[in-house]
Amino acid sequence: MTRGEKLYEGKAKIVYATADPEVYVQDFKDSATAFDGKKRGTIGGKGRMNNAISARLFTLLEERGIATHFLGWESETAMRIHRLDMFPVEFVVRNLAAGSLSKRIGYPEGTALKNPPIVEYYYKDDALGDPLLCMAHLNELQVISPEDLAEATAMAKQANAILVEFFARRGLTLVDCKLEFGKDARGAIRLGDEISPDTCRFWDSETGEKLDKDRFRRDLGGVEDAYAEVLRRIER
Amino acid sequence: MTRGEKLYEGKAKIVYATADPEVYVQDFKDSATAFDGKKRGTIGGKGRMNNAISARLFTLLEERGIATHFLGWESETAMRIHRLDMFPVEFVVRNLAAGSLSKRIGYPEGTALKNPPIVEYYYKDDALGDPLLCMAHLNELQVISPEDLAEATAMAKQANAILVEFFARRGLTLVDCKLEFGKDARGAIRLGDEISPDTCRFWDSETGEKLDKDRFRRDLGGVEDAYAEVLRRIER
Numbered sequence: 144m145t146r147g148e149k150l151y152e153g154k155a156k157i158v159y160a161t162a163d164p165e166v167y168v169q170d171f172k173d174s175a176t177a178f179d180g181k182k183r184g185t186i187g188g189k190g191r192m193n194n195a196i197s198a199r200l201f202t203l204l205e206e207r208g209i210a211t212h213f214l215g216w217e218s219e220t221a222m223r224i225h226r227l228d229m230f231p232v233e234f235v236v237r238n239l240a241a242g243s244l245s246k247r248i249g250y251p252e253g254t255a256l257k258n259p260p261i262v263e264y265y266y267k268d269d270a271l272g273d274p275l276l277c278m279a280h281l282n283e284l285q286v287i288s289p290e291d292l293a294e295a296t297a298m299a300k301q302a303n304a305i306l307v308e309f310f311a312r313r314g315l316t317l318v319d320c321k322l323e324f325g326k327d328a329r330g331a332i333r334l335g336d337e338i339s340p341d342t343c344r345f346w347d348s349e350t351g352e353k354l355d356k357d358r359f360r361r362d363l364g365g366v367e368d369a370y371a372e373v374l375r376r377i378e379r
Numbered sequence: 380m381t382r383g384e385k386l387y388e389g390k391a392k393i394v395y396a397t398a399d400p401e402v403y404v405q406d407f408k409d410s411a412t413a414f415d416g417k418k419r420g421t422i423g424g425k426g427r428m429n430n431a432i433s434a435r436l437f438t439l440l441e442e443r444g445i446a447t448h449f450l451g452w453e454s455e456t457a458m459r460i461h462r463l464d465m466f467p468v469e470f471v472v473r474n475l476a477a478g479s480l481s482k483r484i485g486y487p488e489g490t491a492l493k494n495p496p497i498v499e500y501y502y503k504d505d506a507l508g509d510p511l512l513c514m515a516h517l518n519e520l521q522v523i524s525p526e527d528l529a530e531a532t533a534m535a536k537q538a539n540a541i542l543v544e545f546f547a548r549r550g551l552t553l554v555d556c557k558l559e560f561g562k563d564a565r566g567a568i569r570l571g572d573e574i575s576p577d578t579c580r581f582w583d584s585e586t587g588e589k590l591d592k593d594r595f596r597r598d599l600g601g602v603e604d605a606y607a608e609v610l611r612r613i614e615r
Contacts, residue, residue: 247510248502248520261515266484274483277513279497284484
């Protein structure tokens, strides 16, 4: 598919138009950022690995009845996707305490939740630092309707449950994942963005080893190997 | 009433036991802190003024059917209060955007809310920095039952509505207020803590002048005069 105009370049992906106004190409980059862009770096092969991981997981979710934006492979680092009008909200689905949830509620990382998953909403707004939003804030901002929020939340929980089970069979614990949703030309809600070690926390179920972007955020080393290991587990 | 053991000393108040195990004395201090204690100072006469302001407002709310912990004047800087088992949650009721809400949702200070008030919940935990809690976090932490949360939230909104109207007649806009609740010996929920320029934002309705702790937080000067002006408006 011929790539057209570059429509958007983010921290980890570039989105291109195509001849079909409802089809975009999403190209994954090796660059990585953390802490609202304060930390920057490159993870060799990340674009290729995240494209492969996301493609496989979107396919899995489609097979299990979750509508996604995935249309097919485009290249080693790129996929064809449905054009979506994205909700400016990140849906963070948490199965165990980690990261900002641990800091917020005082649970050591890895603590089991009483009634998982917890779904948190964050406002996709770089200038504001992607803040946490409670229901009162969402109702005030009106950036997503209550009906769409409920439907996307249900989809987020279903997708999370499918992913938890899929990874458990591969010796990986899905600690949490950040999902983004939008509406296609027909008004149907689809899961967009990516599902990768950039956007999920994966821990080896036996050793607890972190196999995700926390290795980059926290300078743990072995970042490329961690992403490669996730891809290897997915492909087996 | 003879003061007994000092039970608690916080940033702005000291609580003493009395001979009656269900009655405490709450003594207001002149010391002030902001930004999780990173900023410290003294506001001359604050203890006396906040005691007078809180006593007047608790009395008003009791007259209007809101149960509070207020039992009566004890001294110029102290009041007798019901002993309460406090919920470790701050209820922040917001009528206009200001402070952290402005930062969170990107509204300039003073922006009207579409459907006021917004009620936010913060975890009273100094070590965690009193973080914002959404419903999912409250359900996880189980530090307050859903029934108590609903009842206290309803009381917070009722108290806010009474206070908004009371201050509007005195030329003050109640922008937001932080309320705390607890249960007395009979299990009834009562409004506790204090209601003062330390815990509310008051703006002059005509000039917009800030008459509250933001003058201290933001080094605006005239802090004592602002507290005195609020007391003067309340007493008229």
